[in-house]
Amino acid sequence: MSTTVKNSKMARRYGEEFKRQAVELMIHSGKTQRQVARELDVSEYSLNLWKKAYLGQQAQPRSMPMLHKRIIAHTECLPGRIVALLVAVGRVSPC
Numbered sequence: 723m724s725t726t727v728k729n730s731k732m733a734r735r736y737g738e739e740f741k742r743q744a745v746e747l748m749i750h751s752g753k754t755q756r757q758v759a760r761e762l763d764v765s766e767y768s769l770n771l772w773k774k775a776y777l778g779q780q781a782q783p784r785s786m787p788m789l790h791k792r793i794i795a796h797t798e799c800l801p802g803r804i805v806a807l808l809v810a811v812g813r814v815s816p817c
Contacts, residue, residue, distance in 0.1 A: 736764070744769060745776040 736744075748758040748769065755773075759766045 736768075741772040742776060745773045746775065768791075 729807075744758065744762055744764065747753070747762075748755055751758070753764055755769055759769045762769075
């Protein structure tokens with residue numbers, strides 16, 4: 723009994739130039755991520771990873787919400803002017 727693998731994407735490796743061009747195509751062509759992935763015969767997941775790397779948007783660590791809460795809690799100790807500035811630039815919300 724033999725099995726055939728149809729269009730296997732598992733073993734494919736892509737160069738940095740290909741990844742960069744794929745992301746630029748997605749960003750500048752107005753096409754959706756799905757359309758570009760289909761045209762280039764790559765997974766949407768891979769294309770999304772390449773886009774994140776290209777744009778430098780790494781996922782924030784899971785501890786960030788807790789750190790944010792701790793920072794807000796400490797703002798109660800800051801002088802009023804500093805808190806007002808942080809509120810003005812959207813870093814903290816008013817109490």
